[in-house]
Amino acid sequence: MLKTSYRLLKPLLFRMDAETAHNRLLGSLALAPDLMAMAASWGAGPPPSMLAREVAGLRFAGPVGLAAGLDKDGLAIPVWEALGFGFVEVGTVTAHAQAGNPRPRLFRLVQDRALVNRMGFNNRGSAALAERLGRLKGAGRWPGVPLGVNVGKSKITPAKEAVADYVTSIERLVGLADYFTVNVSSPNTPGLRDLQERSALERLLPAALRAAEGTPLFLKLSPDLSEPALGDAVRLAASLGVSGVIATNTTIARPLAAEAGEFGLNRDPEQPGGLSGRPLWPLARQAIATALAAADGRIPVIGVGGVSTSAQARELLDAGCAAVQLYTGLIFEGPGLPSRLHRELAKE
Numbered sequence: 001m002l003k004t005s006y007r008l009l010k011p012l013l014f015r016m017d018a019e020t021a022h023n024r025l026l027g028s029l030a031l032a033p034d035l036m037a038m039a040a041s042w043g044a045g046p047p048p049s050m051l052a053r054e055v056a057g058l059r060f061a062g063p064v065g066l067a068a069g070l071d072k073d074g075l076a077i078p079v080w081e082a083l084g085f086g087f088v089e090v091g092t093v094t095a096h097a098q099a100g101n102p103r104p105r106l107f108r109l110v111q112d113r114a115l116v117n118r119m120g121f122n123n124r125g126s127a128a129l130a131e132r133l134g135r136l137k138g139a140g141r142w143p144g145v146p147l148g149v150n151v152g153k154s155k156i157t158p159a160k161e162a163v164a165d166y167v168t169s170i171e172r173l174v175g176l177a178d179y180f181t182v183n184v185s186s187p188n189t190p191g192l193r194d195l196q197e198r199s200a201l202e203r204l205l206p207a208a209l210r211a212a213e214g215t216p217l218f219l220k221l222s223p224d225l226s227e228p229a230l231g232d233a234v235r236l237a238a239s240l241g242v243s244g245v246i247a248t249n250t251t252i253a254r255p256l257a258a259e260a261g262e263f264g265l266n267r268d269p270e271q272p273g274g275l276s277g278r279p280l281w282p283l284a285r286q287a288i289a290t291a292l293a294a295a296d297g298r299i300p301v302i303g304v305g306g307v308s309t310s311a312q313a314r315e316l317l318d319a320g321c322a323a324v325q326l327y328t329g330l331i332f333e334g335p336g337l338p339s340r341l342h343r344e345l346a347k348e
């Protein structure tokens, strides 16, 4: 049912500019999320109970979760649960509402099954998300799967005030998130990825942990870090009491094979943005291996980057990942993907 409707819808959506398609779809889901969730659940359903697991003290209904960035403002949370994700991450939100970069800023590379984005954290701000989540909680409609909130730095906040920007968002949202993710790895906010350096993490992470008041807190890292730097960040996170690591975000590298894309991106390597989807997989896979080795079982690693098959999900879980996330696979494979992956994983 989901598969058939997406097969009909996809050609229409893919004819539109990528961000317009995204906004139309999310906009219609957000108009009546509970109704949409009911419709979505007809074709999907929750993960088989044998796949449930504990990650950082939380009960994930299944190992496949929604990655950050698709629903930055938490507009359609019931829908993601109904599609069968085992956990859901909203955000990135920032302390200040912001418009993000000028459009166009989201590009499909259809043959590569990839996206390039330079959205720049367009979001309504952490105060607006706190209000929305507060209403959800107040109405007794909190999702049945863990809901993570991913926080980042506002563009207007100078680097030296970055810690306060993260802390402001976490303080607003504490009690309204099952876990937090500290995002220091998006390539589209100038200077953000410098926060992955040891000295910056040593200031940011303890402050974020204090603000989170015991709510599990993950650190999301970039696949473009060198192996030693990535390992160092993971070890530091573990030693500071961070609950886990999410590896990886998008890459500024361009390992594209199939096509130049709508805007000739691989003929124009200066075109800024983060690449996700199939071509990210080898790089992310490598970074995940590095993260797992550095974590050495002390903290969980959530693997993300180019996952769109149960074989890939299985490979990451077998390698030691506690769970996986995906975003781009959902755009190309359709909304039936999370429940299909869970079904296939349960069969093995």
Ligand SMILES: Cc1cc2nc3c(=O)[nH]c(=O)nc-3n(C[C@H](O)[C@H](O)[C@H](O)COP(=O)(O)O)c2cc1C
Binding pocket: 067, 068, 069, 070, 072, 091, 092, 106, 115, 117, 119, 121, 150, 183, 186, 220, 248, 249, 250, 275, 276, 277, 278, 280, 304, 305, 306, 307, 325, 326, 327, 328, 329
């Ligand atoms: C359009 C777009 C927007 C994204 N926005 C965010 C974001 O706001 N915060 C974040 O941590 N990651 C963001 N990501 C990265 C994803 O969460 C994920 O780490 C990355 O895309 C790799 O996974 P995938 O290949 O399954 O998409 C975004 C990805 C895309 C494609």
